[in-house]
Amino acid sequence: MKLSPIALEPHQVLYEQVAERLQTLIMEGTLKAGDRLPSVRKLRQQLSISTSTVLEAYRLLEDRGLITARPQSGYYVKPTALDLLPEPSPTVPPSQAHEIDITLAFQLMITLQDSSMVQLGAALPAMEHLPLSQLNRLMGKALRDNPTLMHVYGNPVGCEELRDELAKRMINASCSIPPDQLVVTNGAVEAIYLCLQAVTQPGDTVAVESPTYFTMLEALKNLHLKVLTLPTHPREGISLPHLETALQQEDIKAVLLVSNFSNPVGCCMQDDRKKQLIELLNQYEVPLIEDDVYGELYFGRARPKAIKAFDTENRVLYCSSLSKTLSPGLRLGWCAGGRYHAAVTKMKAVVNLGTAIAPQMTAAAFLKNGGFDRHLRQLRRSYQQQMGQMQQAIADYFPAETRVTRPTGGHVLWVEMPKGFSAIALYEAAIAQQISIAPGIIFSASGRCYQNCFRLNTAIPWSATLNMAMQTLGYLAKKQLAEQLLSSEQPASFDRSP
Ligand SMILES: Cc1ncc(COP(=O)(O)O)c(C=O)c1O
Incomplete structure (x- = not known):
């Protein structure tokens, strides 16, 4: 793998820029779990930078949990949350033209705007992210x-x-x-x-x-x-x-x-x-x-x-x-x-x-x-990091059957649970804990699809409160699946028909 020389950005230190280039290659899947990163000497030569800059960049990626050093061998890409979680399959919505039935959306949107909740439901940037x-x-x-x-x-x-x-x-x-x-x-x-x-x-x-x-x-x-x-x-x-x-x-x-x-x-x-x-x-x-x-x-x-x-x-x-x-x-x-x-x-x-x-x-x-480009650079960095943290939390706290998307931009995640799971029931249980999510059904034109899915906003800085909210959501999802299993004694499946 050959990286082209880095054009210096005035507002960011060099080792961070090197780390971000490599992080992007990891997030995009060009560098996969288990792949060896270029040796320090090779990267130093390729990018015309110093040994200490390469080492700083690798240290930053280690801190972010993306790579690991193996003694005498070099640096390797670590399995990420994405390697542990499958992504949802393509959707299969109704194939006939039809009128729209979305009676629930407005009712649910009211809680999506309640600022006393941990707002994972609305696709909105947290105020900290705005100038x-x-x-x-x-x-x-x-x-x-x-x-x-x-x-x-x-x-x-x-x-x-x-x-x-x-x-x-x-x-x-x-x-x-x-x-x-x-x-x-x-x-x-x-x-x-x-x-x-x-x-x-x-x-x-x-x-x-x-x-x-x-x-x-x-x-x-x-x-x-x-x-x-x-x-x-x-x-x-x-x-x-x-x-x-x-x-x-x-x-x-x-x-x-x-x-x-x-x-x-x-x-x-x-x-x-x-x-x-x-x-x-x-x-x-x-x-x-x-x-x-x-x-x-x-x-x-x-x-x-x-x-x-x-x-x-x-x-x-x-x-x-x-x-x-x-x-x-x-x-x-x-x-x-x-x-x-x-x-x-x-x-x-x-x-x-x-x-x-x-x-x-x-x-x-x-x-x-006003420095819009500088603001956007910062925003993109934060959103990429926060999305990774949310995916990691899903891998850590949610049921093993969970599927999640892997966007390469934006700030929403789409989570799919096995068929029979009720995202509305999860929504109601979560609201009682002051956490809002956007249940999948509000994104269905027929009002029948995506009952087992929900959307999470990732434009919120990671914090102890957010960590607790994700832990709670994971617990509530596991509880529902366990209850479902007990009552039906049917194994959960991933049929996506409406
Ligand atoms: C895809 C998409 N389009 C449009 C909007 C709303 O945009 P605006 O606030 O500019 O009307 C949103 C907000 O969530 C959105 O997700």
């Missing part, structure tokens, strides 16, 4: 500098200052979109809602990945749309052969999915599959609504491309937001609607005339001069 004082300062300055501007109706497509910055950020996702082709929205959810309105009529069918982020299901339901749920692989995303069959057999008016580190399974489509998806959609002339709110939260070396980057016929309506990276409360998202830009703009003007100006000016200032 709050800097944002507050910038908002104060924006208000002082523009005492009237903040109180007028703005341009429905949003402030130019912010659209300029967002257009620059989209280059990182390999998309070259002029600022005048962007619409600023109240978060990604509004962007998705406007896009759905721009390309569908009530009664139409939209193809979605399954499990599906429940707010998307709410939006689809509200717009009287039917869904066709597609089998989804926990790492690779929606099944393209199933999508092709659906496009042949059904009158699909749009496809809606999360392209990078989806919610709830954390899958990230590879570039070749993104390209194939575009070819398929071009062939059937179907628009794609792409939600990329997690794209910046990658653990690997580079940001994954947006599907929009492969969009040769301008059929992708790209949606994203600053909720996962900067502040969910600013309620700032955006949309690059491609050939549907005019329709999205019109919808935006009809629905709420425009997005509030003060948050836009605040975010524009932060993106321009």
